Amino acid sequence: MFLFSCCPAFSQDDYKLERLLGIPAAQKPLTPLPPPEGFQQHIADGKLVLSLDDAIHLTLANNTDIRIDQTAINTAQNNVFRQYQLFDPVFTGSFNDQRQKSQTNSELQGATVLNNFSQTTQFGYTQIFPTGTNFQTTFNANKFSTNSGFFTLNPSFTTYWGFQVTQPLLKNFGTFPNKAPIYIAQRNLRQTQATFHAEVSDILYLLITQYWNVILNRQAYDVQKQSFEAAERSYEHDKKALSLGALPPLDIYRSESEVAARRVNVIQIEYSLKQAEDQLRQLLAANRDSAINGLDLELTEKPEPTDTLLQIDIATAMSMALANRPELEAVSQQLAVMRSAFGWRTTIFVPTSNLAASTSPPAWAAINIPPQFRQCCFRPAASVKASARCLD
Numbered sequence: 001m002f003l004f005s006c007c008p009a010f011s012q013d014d015y016k017l018e019r020l021l022g023i024p025a026a027q028k029p030l031t032p033l034p035p036p037e038g039f040q041q042h043i044a045d046g047k048l049v050l051s052l053d054d055a056i057h058l059t060l061a062n063n064t065d066i067r068i069d070q071t072a073i074n075t076a077q078n079n080v081f082r083q084y085q086l087f088d089p090v091f092t093g094s095f096n097d098q099r100q101k102s103q104t105n106s107e108l109q110g111a112t113v114l115n116n117f118s119q120t121t122q123f124g125y126t127q128i129f130p131t132g133t134n135f136q137t138t139f140n141a142n143k144f145s146t147n148s149g150f151f152t153l154n155p156s157f158t159t160y161w162g163f164q165v166t167q168p169l170l171k172n173f174g175t176f177p178n179k180a181p182i183y184i185a186q187r188n189l190r191q192t193q194a195t196f197h198a199e200v201s202d203i204l205y206l207l208i209t210q211y212w213n214v215i216l217n218r219q220a221y222d223v224q225k226q227s228f229e230a231a232e233r234s235y236e237h238d239k240k241a242l243s244l245g246a247l248p249p250l251d252i253y254r255s256e257s258e259v260a261a262r263r264v265n266v267i268q269i270e271y272s273l274k275q276a277e278d279q280l281r282q283l284l285a286a287n288r289d290s291a292i293n294g295l296d297l298e299l300t301e302k303p304e305p306t307d308t309l310l311q312i313d314i315a316t317a318m319s320m321a322l323a324n325r326p327e328l329e330a331v332s333q334q335l336a337v338m339r340s341a342f343g344w345r346t347t348i349f350v351p352t353s354n355l356a357a358s359t360s361p362p363a364w365a366a367i368n369i370p371p372q373f374r375q376c377c378f379r380p381a382a383s384v385k386a387s388a389r390c391l392d
Contacts (some may be wrong), residue, residue: 036288036289037062038057038062039286039289043292046296048286048292048298051299051301055211056204056208058284059207060282062288066199069196069199070196072196079185080189083182083184087128089125089126089127090124091123091126093121094122095121097119099116099118100117106364111146111148115147116144120142121140121141122140122141123139125138130177131173131178132167132173132178133165134165134166135165135312136163136166137162137164138161139162140159140161141159142157142158162360164357166354167355167356168352168353171350171351171352172347174342176237180343187340189331191333194326194333195326197326198327201326211280211301213276213280214280214297214299215299215301217276220269220272221266221273224266224322231262238251238252239255253273
């Protein structure tokens, strides 16, 4: 028996065999992450020179969290394509070849060794339309041959070709009950896109905050270092004053403790600066390349404002946030999904009522038939049937 079927489910980024025939393709090994890109043009004098705009562009191009979050959009897009498979046409075909030999025990069987050979071919086509209409057509052909002397038509052919159309009248009638999974998947996709935009906004906000944190820690480090140097100069002055007898002996310990305290402050702020720089490199994805990760950072933005500061009142800020915040769009799409799912689920309580029509047009073929038998044996015939069924 030879059987084949074709039920394509249109999924994004699938292999051709898997997409068309449902045959799983060989799994490819996971490819490592590519090295970060766009850093070479920002390297000058052994330093990574970055403005705030440069840092934003590098983050959008290389940040691994953004790439991971983007896979949720690909999954949602695949789900949208997958929901269309309900309306994909389904074509089936089969071929059966069978031969049977048997020793006879009666002359009425027409041969000493009866040899029967049959071949059966079947084709079918089915498709569901968005209105709920189900269309089916089937074609069967059977060939039979034998060595028996009592068969007038040898080989003989019998065929059948039929159509059937079924239209729901109550349950599953119309486009909404049948396309509701598609609507829900599309709204899920829009919700996922809005969530992704919110996540990217959060990452960029964290980047901008971390960029200015590095600048703030550098200025704090410079201040603490100058304070430490001033404490050392004061300590050297006190040592000279002590040697000249102008300072009480116990006061020198106060200077030494002040130098030690300020040295601790310098070490602490230096550690905080290193942490801030490492976090900034991680957001930029510079830590994926050891050569780039080892470069010193030179941030070119100045903390002093160069332009007039933006003046905005609370009402305008609130209206802009309500109009542009992606989190609100994600919640709105989630509510739309819930409404669509509720409306779709309520259709299961609708009674079933179907109108079905079927017909069988003439379909036949034969060979080696005497002319006197052709008209009486293969007169074309057709029938149409309509039925209605209602279930509570």
